[in-house]
Amino acid sequence: MTVDGARLDPSEYDELRQVLRAFFARCQPSEPPAEHTPPLDRGPWLRMARELGVQGLLVPERWGGAGATLAEVGLVFEEAGRALHPFPLLSTIGLATPALLASGNEVAMKRYLPGIADGSRVATLAFVEPAGRWNPGSYDTTAVARADGWQVSGVKDYVLDGGEADLVLVVADSADGQVMLAVDPRQPGVRVIDRPALDRSRSLARVELEAAPATLVAGPGRAPEALRHTVDTALVCLAAEQVGGGERCLEMSVGHARERVQFGRPIGSFQAIKHRCADMLVELESGRALQRAALEQVLHHSPDRHIATAMAKSFCSEMFRHLAAENIQIHGAMGFSWEFEAHRHYKRATAAAVLFGSPLDHRLRLAELLDY
Amino acid sequence: MTVDGARLDPSEYDELRQVLRAFFARCQPSEPPAEHTPPLDRGPWLRMARELGVQGLLVPERWGGAGATLAEVGLVFEEAGRALHPFPLLSTIGLATPALLASGNEVAMKRYLPGIADGSRVATLAFVEPAGRWNPGSYDTTAVARADGWQVSGVKDYVLDGGEADLVLVVADSADGQVMLAVDPRQPGVRVIDRPALDRSRSLARVELEAAPATLVAGPGRAPEALRHTVDTALVCLAAEQVGGGERCLEMSVGHARERVQFGRPIGSFQAIKHRCADMLVELESGRALQRAALEQVLHHSPDRHIATAMAKSFCSEMFRHLAAENIQIHGAMGFSWEFEAHRHYKRATAAAVLFGSPLDHRLRLAELLDY
Amino acid sequence: MATVSTAASDPDMRRVVTLVEELLREFPPATTDTTEFLKAQFDRGLAWVQFPAGRGGLGLPRNLQVTVQELLSAAGAPTMDHYLGNALGVGMIAPALVRHGRPDQWDAYLRPMFCGEEIWCQLFSEPAAGSDLSALRTRAVLDGDDWVINGQKIWTTAAHRAGRGLLMARTGDLESRHRGLAAFVVDMRDPRVDVRPLRQIDGSAHLNEVYFDDLRVPAADLIGAPDEGWQVAITIMMNERVSIGGGSAGEGSQALAEVVEVWRRREDRDPVMRDRLVQLAIKTRAADLLNRKAARDLAVDNPGPEGSLAKLIYSQLKQGVYEFGMDALDSEALLFGSYAFHHPEDHVPDGFEIQRHYLFARGDSIGGGTSEVMRNVIGERVLGLPKEPRP
């Protein structure tokens, strides 16, 4: 597996960041309805692909992408985290795209990546099962090769943006070991059920497969390592999103603390608030440092990358959850109101901490990796 | 095992408290020397027995004591904790006295308790061994019954006030099970080695026994339960001492915060200090509530007493350590100085947290007892 | 209970125990309508034993009410906190009415309040004055025999179902700060009172905005003097902290029991999680012990700043407990039922209680005085630390 993208010059990062921030601000949806996660508005999604090329950043140029690297993708997730946008980014470019690239399967890449890059295809990866374990040893979902192609049966759950996806990559066990398959959710034998999500800015689905027709993307020789690389990439992307979310929470808190007057003074002049904000900054910058280091290590395929991603995800999860909670506290009753943005970050932070394994799950892995 | 003492009327508690506080203040030793824990000054110790009857509080009247209860003893430890006095109280009245009482051995009680009550006998309990485990399943120290009496061999460590003790109660394994024996440290076969203690206000010793002559205090039918009761009692006493220490630390912090002026204001008017003190009070009062509840449960031999003592010791350990650290922080560089009282509380708190099992040890026991 | 047996030697205690026994005999809880029972309880002076005789009380020390509640609760009778949905009125406003109001006001308001016929709300906070009442802007202007009220309140609990409200309004100018405030009883059903529900983090609307547009309040409905509002507010807030902090005995234990249930359903009992649970159990025990002590120590009409301690502890504890609950749910924590708009009294359990309580617990450190304000109160009023200088 190679990372052959060309990295932007860091001087161009600020520009990319501004462009992304402006775009997300422009297409920020109105407050999500309470009863369900809103369906994806495909207009802005296509515009994002066409105007910004976000979905194709990681996709090599020969398949319609920009051939950039995880460094640029990290920026996208920081900005998406700030904006709290319900775009299916984590599924499509955080999971499915690296999975396809890591498969090394030229046919699959040629078939699926151009659609991802041009925004016409939303894709996701279904690996977790109803028990909710993000790093299981084996899967109950089984894949069988038949004369007319593969068939896959089983139940996947907590599938990110499963209800929106045009392509579902399914991880399953076959007689010869773990495989990764492409499933078209509109085929017979596939049932996609929306799950009511705590974080209404990211939809979740259960995908039930009954002898569903499937195409092999990675066989037993490749699938386990491809999955590991995909998860490392997704951890870095999610950590970047958490950094962006934490940054936004701190920004809101500081803004409010400067403006809001109580007892005749801006509340930010009280040490209780000022020191809380200072501690938030310390946590945010620590998380950012860990996330950036993890990104570099995954990018360079460094031997310590599993340690770095586990550290980043574990720390950034708790950082964002804490900052989102502090942001509510600093805003007082307003922070607790439905109309205001703060609670949506808190829900995003709560759910993001669980996705791809809890902070404790990652620390348990770290204890092994560090030989403690 | 019965608790047959008569409890003081709560209205008399305040008076007892004042008497104790005045006494400890009067015989507060000058700052302990650095190189070693100072030897016990027997004068004040005897005076405390004669004037206040502290050592005989738990001792029934027929053996020269006051026949009071653990409730009064708890008060003594709160005040001793405040005063940070190096009296061998925890060993003599927190361990040895309840062990003798719990043994049910009238001969042993008649022989040893009067000397404890009148201050002429310092006593301790040696149960821990060099591995430093406070709650082991079995002991390496062995006791053998011979025609001319018992002999005990082995090494005990972290023996509280072992260097001062006139009587060492030793827990050992015999052929028939756990036993408790009385050993005179001046007998041949006994070697007592002072250990350099982090907390120089409480001396520790290693006691090496080589076929040392011993008298049986509790046989296998009684010793294990007597030890359990003794440890429960000692946990309550130590927790009371921790509450007293915590109270003193908060008092010092609040006093300093009221007086010390920085940036033109008393530092206690800054929320950073004020809120810290408020949080200290919350912890202190929580610890006090747990300690008092545990005391009542041990006093009434309630079925939940093991839960209550483990909760009290675990929480009060962390409370005192935290309050002692905060007290240093609030005093700034002065809190860090040898001349000032704050660091001695910090050392006491650090050591007290380890004695009779760490907070985590107790929580592990609680997890079992609560069936979590 | 040790308390009851110890204190029963006291003639007041014996009197109260006898009255409760009579009440329970004449109105067996199992077969008596709740409202009827509560009226009988009020008429025997067992509503608030510390209140004057004939006004729901017996003029006895307030801590005897704890005994009353324990005895009633043991007999299955309705207890204030659990059955009335009027904790605000019964727990906080009633003591303020008795302390600052007139006997004719006691007669008019206390009995319907206690038996649940009239729900009360407390109209204090405003958009520009959350924790800082001295910045209130709602104005009351005397016009003949009426006060005319204009302004807006916010974060008002239960306003949507309240019959009466205790309103804090400014009778002086803005510069008069806390000195120019008055407390009024207002009729929440008056068309000049506009109540708009405020939706919160979990979709529920516990709170409301309330607008007053030339509401006329008879001068007789002023509580105390036209500049006594600040004192009324302090009485209410002290009681509020006891109430929010304390709530019913064992509030902490209830939250803990919920997450222990989730924990015991788990297949793996991770030791790190288990230790967190043990720590929460210890803190819960401490909080419940402290709270019971605070309830016993309460003197007549005079809850001290200890209520702030209890409120601070419980709000942190509940957040910690439900965070543990969410972590124990693991991936199930990703799911939630409905965020549909609802009033809290409509709530039907839907299997996502941990998630809902987790979200809602964030408000525990905000409503009824933020944890920051609680720490100020503890630092200044309990520990005697100096106040912040006024700018």
Add this chain to the structure above:
Amino acid sequence: MATVSTAASDPDMRRVVTLVEELLREFPPATTDTTEFLKAQFDRGLAWVQFPAGRGGLGLPRNLQVTVQELLSAAGAPTMDHYLGNALGVGMIAPALVRHGRPDQWDAYLRPMFCGEEIWCQLFSEPAAGSDLSALRTRAVLDGDDWVINGQKIWTTAAHRAGRGLLMARTGDLESRHRGLAAFVVDMRDPRVDVRPLRQIDGSAHLNEVYFDDLRVPAADLIGAPDEGWQVAITIMMNERVSIGGGSAGEGSQALAEVVEVWRRREDRDPVMRDRLVQLAIKTRAADLLNRKAARDLAVDNPGPEGSLAKLIYSQLKQGVYEFGMDALDSEALLFGSYAFHHPEDHVPDGFEIQRHYLFARGDSIGGGTSEVMRNVIGERVLGLPKEPRP
């Protein structure tokens, strides 16, 4: 390292790398006396590359010094922090001398300071003015060509072995607060300077009291103007936080490594303890990453408030790490070697390093500005929050 290879395209970087290579070739660290090596390093402008040429520097961006240190350290050469025991002078006072002093002062002080011939101390704190320099009382009165100094300093690091001190004294009246302060270079060997060691929590005397009794300081030893002391202090404190906070790269990792060693000696690896250790490892990694970033971002002579961030993080981290170390020692934590009075440079390892570091770490959140002051600096100077109102 990625940094070196990226930035080596830059001509400044190439020049520095060449100079270091030459220095190492001419003075092989293995066979060169430390002082001689440091003099040669100074003369080549590699002491502080951001300083003027001929004064230990090359007039280049400060961040290139990081490269110098990395290259020297890799070659086994003495590095400032580890070999000099003069971190205070080299890290904090030198930049202030260059920023606020005169060229003749640079010539007099910088070379002996850098090569360790003259140790420096910083005479700021006083008993009545710990964190609050505007309350300083030590007075400097001009008498002919001399300033006459009277007063007392406290908590002065290294005063007992310092040849020179940078003294902050009041030239105005007390009401002039921070405006009436001046900075002087004083000769610590003058008999009118009385240094008394202050013993600390572990028996060591890192700190001192210093008394000045009619000490005469030539007017030429004033740094900057007689009212420029506050600016000098700020320059020093900003550099101090970088230095205390940052210290040498990997300070956090070193503390962590110590306790990991204790941990690995344990027979049982309790999972709760293990998780704590993992959390500390994560925080250590974050702190070292942040610190390295801060060191790289340093602009010439202009460390920003980021140093406060690093100091706050490291002080908390080290306390947490050594608390873990003590808990990992279990009953052994009850023991300690000697509390005998000693100067820090006399310290010989005695097998109780964890205990000693645990005790000493309590000072990390106090010395060089308390954590509370650091949070104020971060809140006000990084986040732009409003200051406390002056009373």
